[in-house]
Amino acid sequence: MQWATLAAVAAFFAQDAAAQQMLRFPCSQLVVERTDPLVNPGMKYTPHLHQIVGGNSFNVTMDPNDDPAKKSTCTSCSYTQDKSNYWTAVMFFKAKNGTYTRVPQVGNGGPQGKLINKGGLDLYYIPSGKTTAFKKGFRMLAGSASNTDPKKVSSGNICHRCWTSPNEGTFVGAQPCSGTDTVDIPSDPKCKMIRQTIIFPACWDGVNLDSPNHQSHVAYGQGAGANGGGACPSTHPVKLPQIMYELMWNVTTFADKNLWPTDGSKPFVYSMNIGGSAAHGDYVFGWEGDSLQKAMDNGCTLNQNCPKAGLTVQSNAQYDACTKKQQAPEEVDGWLKEMPLGEMAIKA
Numbered sequence: 001m002q003w004a005t006l007a008a009v010a011a012f013f014a015q016d017a018a019a020q021q022m023l024r025f026p027c028s029q030l031v032v033e034r035t036d037p038l039v040n041p042g043m044k045y046t047p048h049l050h051q052i053v054g055g056n057s058f059n060v061t062m063d064p065n066d067d068p069a070k071k072s073t074c075t076s077c078s079y080t081q082d083k084s085n086y087w088t089a090v091m092f093f094k095a096k097n098g099t100y101t102r103v104p105q106v107g108n109g110g111p112q113g114k115l116i117n118k119g120g121l122d123l124y125y126i127p128s129g130k131t132t133a134f135k136k137g138f139r140m141l142a143g144s145a146s147n148t149d150p151k152k153v154s155s156g157n158i159c160h161r162c163w164t165s166p167n168e169g170t171f172v173g174a175q176p177c178s179g180t181d182t183v184d185i186p187s188d189p190k191c192k193m194i195r196q197t198i199i200f201p202a203c204w205d206g207v208n209l210d211s212p213n214h215q216s217h218v219a220y221g222q223g224a225g226a227n228g229g230g231a232c233p234s235t236h237p238v239k240l241p242q243i244m245y246e247l248m249w250n251v252t253t254f255a256d257k258n259l260w261p262t263d264g265s266k267p268f269v270y271s272m273n274i275g276g277s278a279a280h281g282d283y284v285f286g287w288e289g290d291s292l293q294k295a296m297d298n299g300c301t302l303n304q305n306c307p308k309a310g311l312t313v314q315s316n317a318q319y320d321a322c323t324k325k326q327q328a329p330e331e332v333d334g335w336l337k338e339m340p341l342g343e344m345a346i347k348a
Contacts, residue, residue, distance in 0.1 A: 022126040023241075023295060025303040026107055027053035027077035027086065028319055029119035033326040034340060036087075037062035038139055038214055038282045044328040048145065049090045049271035049340045053120045055083030055286050056324050064137045064210065068286030074322035076120065078303055080312045084286035088121065088198065088245060089145065089270040089279065090332075091185070092339065093254045096261055099335045103249045103268065106193070109169035112302055116316040124244035125292070128202070128228025132238050133293035134285040141214035142200045143280030150183040150277045156199075156224020158279050162186040163193035168248050176226050176244065185268045185276040189255045194268065198245040198281040202229025203236035214282075241296055245281050273339050 032051045040046040041061050052058055055072030062085070072083035091103040107115040108122045115122050143158050159177040173179050176197040186194055201218035208217035218240070221230030229242040251268065260267040272278050291310055300306035305313050330340060
């Protein structure tokens with residue numbers, strides 16, 4: 001890695017104390033299924049497939065009156081105290097013959113060290129100034145699963161990076177959603193991996209734990225990217241921890257363009273059968289008690305035990321073992337005849 005890149009990375013992660021004190025930890029897959037208790041509560045075989053991580057109390061309805069921290073008996077995230085649920089769409093590779101297979105995932109590397117997970121994603125909670133932790137019952141959504149126009153997406157908050165290094169441990173580029181990062185999913189055989197970043201709003205209206213569209217009660221602050229959220233607007237004056245999802249999609253085995261579609265369609269799409277413009281993430285808060293507030297107040301950092309906040313880190317074997325049976329059973333592994341949309345998926 002060139003010194004200029006090293007300097008840019010170091011500058012980003014050392015720009016202030018808040019950035020240094022962010023939580024950064026892995027979550028393995030809890031389940032991959034077609035449920036979405038935020039957008040389609042109570043529905044099985046929802047319009048598209050999700051990968052879900054976090055507490056094992058995740059269910060089809062996720063009643064806001066229930067506390068995931070008390071209902072869950074384990075979490076697929078490394079922090080024992082975090083029984084929240086996080087989910088995203090699934091990336092698929094479309095082959096020339098029209099069949100689909102899920103793109104495998106790996107944990108992230110980066111300047112702060114490697115994170116180990118079994119599928120899933122890596123999570124960041126980035127404080128900035130006086131930060132108020134989420135309340136019991138809080139939930140929100142970033143992005144739009146139906147959007148087909150990349151111009152309607154803030155590239156500073158939702159983006160993709162062509163990862164040209166041989167593994168996730170060799171850092172590529174600078175801070176998230178900068179440089180050559182794009183809203184669209186890269187289609188370049190030089191990409192060894194595709195890093196997906198989803199940054200959530202960090203400003204809250206201070207009143208509503210949710211809203212009909214799961215977005216109006218929160219807002220993005222000034223600026224973009226992983227800066228702790230920026231200054232908040234007067235309509236949403238309460239600063240929240242800035243949540244960021246990072247996913248590393250391993251596309252190495254799909255580098256041969258002879259495998260790619262010849263009809264002009266893209267080789268990589270999300271489970272809505274739409275590209276990067278429809279990337280989105282869902283969040284349901286479920287930290288135990290006031291552990292997240294204590295973590296923000298006491299400068300808990302990275303993926304480490306933090307006695308001042310009562311935070312403890314599990315081994316990867318422990319959080320990998322926290323899984324859940326599909327509530328909407330269908331084949332999601334291997335080659336599929338069609339994208340899992342509408343009826344149950346069928347093996348090719």
